[in-house]
Amino acid sequence: MIELSGIEKIYKVRNPDHRAWRRKSEESRFEELQALKGIDLKARKGEILGILGPNGAGKTTLMKIMAGLLIPEHGTGTVNGYDLFKERNKARTSVNLSRSGDWVIFDYKLSILHNLRYWGVVMGVPWKDLDSVIEEALTAVGLETKRNEYPENLSSGMRQKMSLARCLLSDRPIYLFDEPTANIDPISAKFIRDFAMSSLAGTGKTVIISTHNLWEAEMICDRIMIIDEGKKLVEGPTEQIKKTYGGEYALVRLSEVTDTLIFNLEALSFVEQALRMGETWERGDKQQLLKVTGDVKSNINELVVTIAIHNRLFNIEIKEPSLNDVFMKIVEGEE
Amino acid sequence: MSRAQASVSEDTKHSLPPKQRLEYVASYVARRGRLWYRFKISFLFTLVSMMIAISIWFFFNFIFGEGGAKAIAEQDFGSNYFTYVLIGVIINQYIVITITLYMGTLQDSYWQNQLEMYITSPGRMGTFFLSSIVWTYLYSSINVLIYFAVGIFVFGATIALSPAGILILIVILFILIVALSGIGLISASMFFLINAKGDVEPISWFVVTLTGLVSGVFYPPEIFITHFPPLYALSKLFPQTYAIQGIRRVLINGADFASPEILSIILTLAIFAVILFPLGIYAFKAGIRKAEREGKLTRWT
Numbered sequence: 001m002i003e004l005s006g007i008e009k010i011y012k013v014r015n016p017d018h019r020a021w022r023r024k025s026e027e028s029r030f031e032e033l034q035a036l037k038g039i040d041l042k043a044r045k046g047e048i049l050g051i052l053g054p055n056g057a058g059k060t061t062l063m064k065i066m067a068g069l070l071i072p073e074h075g076t077g078t079v080n081g082y083d084l085f086k087e088r089n090k091a092r093t094s095v096n097l098s099r100s101g102d103w104v105i106f107d108y109k110l111s112i113l114h115n116l117r118y119w120g121v122v123m124g125v126p127w128k129d130l131d132s133v134i135e136e137a138l139t140a141v142g143l144e145t146k147r148n149e150y151p152e153n154l155s156s157g158m159r160q161k162m163s164l165a166r167c168l169l170s171d172r173p174i175y176l177f178d179e180p181t182a183n184i185d186p187i188s189a190k191f192i193r194d195f196a197m198s199s200l201a202g203t204g205k206t207v208i209i210s211t212h213n214l215w216e217a218e219m220i221c222d223r224i225m226i227i228d229e230g231k232k233l234v235e236g237p238t239e240q241i242k243k244t245y246g247g248e249y250a251l252v253r254l255s256e257v258t259d260t261l262i263f264n265l266e267a268l269s270f271v272e273q274a275l276r277m278g279e280t281w282e283r284g285d286k287q288q289l290l291k292v293t294g295d296v297k298s299n300i301n302e303l304v305v306t307i308a309i310h311n312r313l314f315n316i317e318i319k320e321p322s323l324n325d326v327f328m329k330i331v332e333g334e335e
Numbered sequence: 336m337s338r339a340q341a342s343v344s345e346d347t348k349h350s351l352p353p354k355q356r357l358e359y360v361a362s363y364v365a366r367r368g369r370l371w372y373r374f375k376i377s378f379l380f381t382l383v384s385m386m387i388a389i390s391i392w393f394f395f396n397f398i399f400g401e402g403g404a405k406a407i408a409e410q411d412f413g414s415n416y417f418t419y420v421l422i423g424v425i426i427n428q429y430i431v432i433t434i435t436l437y438m439g440t441l442q443d444s445y446w447q448n449q450l451e452m453y454i455t456s457p458g459r460m461g462t463f464f465l466s467s468i469v470w471t472y473l474y475s476s477i478n479v480l481i482y483f484a485v486g487i488f489v490f491g492a493t494i495a496l497s498p499a500g501i502l503i504l505i506v507i508l509f510i511l512i513v514a515l516s517g518i519g520l521i522s523a524s525m526f527f528l529i530n531a532k533g534d535v536e537p538i539s540w541f542v543v544t545l546t547g548l549v550s551g552v553f554y555p556p557e558i559f560i561t562h563f564p565p566l567y568a569l570s571k572l573f574p575q576t577y578a579i580q581g582i583r584r585v586l587i588n589g590a591d592f593a594s595p596e597i598l599s600i601i602l603t604l605a606i607f608a609v610i611l612f613p614l615g616i617y618a619f620k621a622g623i624r625k626a627e628r629e630g631k632l633t634r635w636t
Contacts, residue, residue, distance in 0.1 A: 061630070069454065069455065093349045093455065093457050104448045105449045109374075110366065110369055114366070114369060118362050118363070118365075121355075122456045122458065124351060126358065
């Protein structure tokens, strides 16, 4: 549904050190900032793709390019089968983009209903369908009882919901959400997540979510892409990325962590292999916690015996990595 | 998702059919009307300002009316300077509105972060501008009617209006709007092309300021022939000079389609429209393209 190849975007930004009275050349007034460096992306029909990355990674730039609002310097792409550059208008009207601050487009002196009626028509909904479409959108975001309220009287979370309702007015094959649940209470956030999964992706829409909420991404995304400083670091199915980059570990609670114990643990072949791959011990002296990495599940007996010989074992817990662990590891590994 | 609009064809979603375009315009007008109603008290102030403006010209006529009457009589516009200047001032309102409308509409949508929504909508910028034009002219026409009514019934202006005259007025105004829309679009393109995001945009400033000076709003441009010929030549470069002249011929002299001067004015305005409008669209598209390349369609990139 969306395919991008080799996308590069360079912004010309004002040089903060430039002072006009120094009469420097044009080049020194501006400097180049490469926001995207050869990004390839593929999002399929009925799939939820999560784009993750720290602040300034290039997520919004990428979203804007997919929405047809930004022209990259290099690269090619299709959106809903339309060439992003040659069939720009058709590509653009195939996408619904919703951003967390979009509520500012509403007129604060008009009710939610009147605002949505206007934006519905602008987004291409015929008058005859307007009421039912608005009703559906308001119900989807849980604002059906607030239709006659004015945006100026709403909380920021409700404004965010109103903005999402606007996005849901026009039925398009691709939905791009930039921080869709920012400022929204947990119940509504769950509602929106379920909506994205069942009502959008479940009915064949392509959903791309850019988020900082890694737990949320883990919950709903079929695939994730992690970018940083404009580069794609990882892309793939969420579970596969967790397995490949996360690695399970055992959290061992002990009465005492001694050097002999460490020596014997390091002698275990799976631990030795993990250490060789760059894993490190994490040892909390006060709590006597030891984090043992590697293929723990298959070697649990060996691990328990080794520890029991040297120490009184209180507790051993095998942990699956979270997307948060994977994200931190990948992004920090790049720095 | 069971969506009511699922029946809408795929092509319809990319562009608006005429019926939906009309619905768009009507929705825009309704929205602006609602917002206007919320701030309706401002209309009272506008009304008072209009009364005062007409009164100023009426009293000016006491002092300068004799000289004015002589100047307009030479151009065969009768001898009532107040009527002459009232028509000029009213038409100038339309002129200023048309030239500044596109930049104003673009600026509003930009500062309210709406521009990207309009660009990605099936009606795109064209239907948005059209809606803005319809609302602005509806609103301005109410003001103009009040101006005329007060000018005629309170201050004694004399207007010669026939059904044929109304038709000529509509034709002249329509072609003038198309021609000035070209200038308006070029002016709006400067928002992105030269980053004219402050209060003053050079193109509209230049045209609006010079219109008052040379286009015959307050006096016939022919007075420059003896006093300062380059300004007379300059006046001929603006479509509004011809439109103001034509509208006065209709409202003061009762001219109809049989008048060679009216036909010549309509033809000249049409030439301006054919040149300026496509130029305006080209410049505006170039401005949007630049903003799309630089990521400047919104305040926050």
